Each structure stands twice: as C-alpha cells, then as structure tokens.
Amino acid sequence: MEVFNHRGICLKEGKRAIYLDPANSRPDGAVTHAHSDHLRPNTHMTNPTADVMKVRTGAKKATTHNYHERFKINxxxxxxxxxxxxxxxxxxxxxxLLYTGDYNPYGTVTSGRAEPQECDTLIVESTYGKPNQTLPDRNQVLEDLQAWISTTSSNDGGIIGAYSLGKAQEVIATANLAGTTPTVSNEVGAVSDIYKKYGVPLEYIRYEDLDEKEKPGLLVTSTSATNGKKPNAAVQNMRKQGAKVARVSGWCAFAKWALRGVDAGFPISDHADFSDTMKFVEECNPKQVYTVHGSTKELAKQIEKKLRINARPLPKYGEVAIESFN
Ligand SMILES: [Zn+2]
Structure with missing residues (x-):
C-alpha cells in the first residue's frame, strides 16, 4: 500500500485508492471529525460527526458508522x-495503518481518550510537534479554571471564549463541577445538545432563554465573540457590567497572541502535546511514521532521534516514486 498527500491523505493499492480527511467531498473519502479543516460532506464518518455537520453547516449527506464497525471503501x-x-x-x-487525525491520548472530560494501537505505519498529527510544546498538568489547569469560574461568576461575571466544538464543552463540564450552570451562546448550545444526545451530562442554559432581569454568572461563547472580531450582545452587556474575560486554548501556554485582549488564559488542549505524542508513537510501535498538520519536520526529527523509528513528513504525490496515478 502506498501513502501520500494528494487532495487529502491518499492510500493507494494498484488502481484502487481512498482518501482520509480529503480536500473535497467525495464518496471514497473518510473524515476523522467535525472541525472545519477536516470535515467534508458526502464522505464516511461517525454518527456524532454527521450530527455536528448538520447543525453547523446544514449538510446532511454522509455514510455513517459506529466506532469499531468494520466497513469497506473500494x-x-x-x-x-x-x-x-x-x-x-x-x-x-x-x-x-493508523491515521490519528486530531487526537488526544491524555483524554478529555467529554470525549474519552485515544488509545495507542499497534500498527506498521502511523500517520500522526503534529500540532504540538516541537520539543518545548509540552502543556502544564491538565488537572492543575482545570482546578485553576474552576477557581476562576467560582470567583468571577459570584462577582461581576465571567466570559470564556473557546472553540464551540470541543473546548466549550470541556468548559461547561468544568463549570458544572464548580457548581455553576453556565449560560451559552446559541452556537455553543447547538453543539452541546449533540454531546448530551451521546450521553455526556452537561448542564447549561442558552442566553436567549434567560429572563430579561437575569444576569448570567458565566457565559461560554465562541473565541471570535470574545476577541473583538464578532462581539455579540451578551458579551457587550456583560463587559459593561465589569465581567472578566478568559480564553481556554493550548496556545495560551506557547503564544503571546493567545493572551491578547483577555484577563486570563487557561492552557487546556484537545490535541496531544509533545510528550504525549512521543509516548503515543512509542506505544503504537510502528515501523514507519509519517507526520501531518503542524510542526511536521520537527516532530519527524525527534521521533527518529529519540525513538529510532523511521519518520518523515507525509510525502506529496510527485515527491516519491509512486505508480502512475490519476
Ligand atoms: Zn480538530
């Protein structure tokens, strides 16, 4: 089987080919999850991914599968x-072959964890592929976030900007642990409803469902609503009343831009950090690793040096000798 980058991650055997996280929608493609840089309609996907696609994009066309259900494409x-x-x-x-897509071996409160799988070939994402990109202890950061939520929501209010799919639900779960039922934007509410459908217990209320005089203690909304690009009415009203603003993103640990315009930053990620990645690769025990998405060269170099496993960024079609291809 040949593997290379060509309109997505292409697996090819003789005249047959399939596409993982393809660049375009196509029935011979399979997508890993519903973030927009991976999601294409009219491909194979899990049932929750199809549900998120429907509420976020309106697209309905998909061939859906359960986890661990074996299925064939070409x-x-x-x-x-x-x-x-x-x-x-x-x-x-x-x-x-194992392709991780975006994955988290540490695990999230709301989406389980990625278990290493023995494989011959591993295609691994490299979002935090540099050796200094190891995140602080997640439980400690979650404790800090809980404390921030308790304090701000009992004072002038708190606003948290986070990705509407994934991070926002981690924040809601953390707020619930702190004894707080957060108010959410419609966008966050629509995705959170799908988490509930699949058995993740989350308690929240939509901003538009609050009584006029009710003041939200904590608002969970999209990053763009808090960073000044697309402030919504809820954010503006709460800001006027002195609410504090926080961002929840892994980049808060590594990049100054992530802390711009906010009062606090909490480095929680739903990606593997560098040390999780190295451990995951070692436990999968592959013969060959290809790196994709992010710091691909740095990660490949570290895998070769520290784990002594062949590794390189996934080649593009044309970079390596591959039997003719259309
Ligand atoms: Zn993602």
Whole structure:
C-alpha cells in the first residue's frame, strides 16, 4: 500500500485508492471529525460527526458508522477508533495503518481518550510537534479554571471564549463541577445538545432563554465573540457590567497572541502535546511514521532521534516514486 498527500491523505493499492480527511467531498473519502479543516460532506464518518455537520453547516449527506464497525471503501477495510478529541472524533485504522487525525491520548472530560494501537505505519498529527510544546498538568489547569469560574461568576461575571466544538464543552463540564450552570451562546448550545444526545451530562442554559432581569454568572461563547472580531450582545452587556474575560486554548501556554485582549488564559488542549505524542508513537510501535498538520519536520526529527523509528513528513504525490496515478 502506498501513502501520500494528494487532495487529502491518499492510500493507494494498484488502481484502487481512498482518501482520509480529503480536500473535497467525495464518496471514497473518510473524515476523522467535525472541525472545519477536516470535515467534508458526502464522505464516511461517525454518527456524532454527521450530527455536528448538520447543525453547523446544514449538510446532511454522509455514510455513517459506529466506532469499531468494520466497513469497506473500494475494497479497503476501515475502522473508526475513538480519538479523544471532540464528540465523534475518530482515528482511522486500515490494513495495518493508523491515521490519528486530531487526537488526544491524555483524554478529555467529554470525549474519552485515544488509545495507542499497534500498527506498521502511523500517520500522526503534529500540532504540538516541537520539543518545548509540552502543556502544564491538565488537572492543575482545570482546578485553576474552576477557581476562576467560582470567583468571577459570584462577582461581576465571567466570559470564556473557546472553540464551540470541543473546548466549550470541556468548559461547561468544568463549570458544572464548580457548581455553576453556565449560560451559552446559541452556537455553543447547538453543539452541546449533540454531546448530551451521546450521553455526556452537561448542564447549561442558552442566553436567549434567560429572563430579561437575569444576569448570567458565566457565559461560554465562541473565541471570535470574545476577541473583538464578532462581539455579540451578551458579551457587550456583560463587559459593561465589569465581567472578566478568559480564553481556554493550548496556545495560551506557547503564544503571546493567545493572551491578547483577555484577563486570563487557561492552557487546556484537545490535541496531544509533545510528550504525549512521543509516548503515543512509542506505544503504537510502528515501523514507519509519517507526520501531518503542524510542526511536521520537527516532530519527524525527534521521533527518529529519540525513538529510532523511521519518520518523515507525509510525502506529496510527485515527491516519491509512486505508480502512475490519476
Ligand atoms: Zn480538530
């Protein structure tokens, strides 16, 4: 089987090919999860991914599968395995190859965790592929976030900006642990309803459902609503009353831009950090690793140096000798 980058991650055997996280919608493609850089309609996906696609984009066309259900595309046998990234997120197994998509082996409160799988070939994401990109202890950061939520919601209010799919639900779960029922934007509410459908217990109330005189203690909304690009009425009203603003993103640990315009930042990620990645690769025990998405060169170098496993960024079609291809 040949593997290379061509309109997505292409797996090819003779004249047959399939596409993982393809660049375009196509029935011979399979997608790992519902973040917009991976999601394409009219492909194979998990049931929750299809549900999120429907509420966020309106697209309905998909061939859906459960985790661990074996299915075929062009005679390639595939299986979705939990990736621990967001609801419905999957790693893809196919003939001794494992593609992680975006994954989290540490695990999230709301989406489980990615378990290493023995494989011959591993295609691994490299979002935090540099050796200094190791996140602080997650439980400690979650404790700090809980304390921030308790304090701000009992004072002038708190606003948290987070990705509407994945991070926002981690924040809601953390607020619930702190004894707070957060108010959410419609966008966050629509995705959170799908988490509830798949058995994740989350308590929240939509901003538009509040009585006029009710003041939200904590508002969970999209990042763009808090960073000044698209402030919504809820954010503006709460800001006027002195609410504090926080961002929840792994980048708060590594990048100054992530802390711009906010009062606090909490480095919680739904991606594997550098040390999780190295451990995951070692436990999958592959013969060959290909790196994709992010710091691909740095990660490949570290895997070769520290784990002594062949590794390189996934080649593009044309960079390596591959049997003719259309
Ligand atoms: Zn993602």
């Amino acid at each position: 005679d390639f046998e595939l299986e979705f395995v939990s990736a621990g990234h967001v609801v419905g997120s999957a790693m893809i197994e196919c003939n001794g």
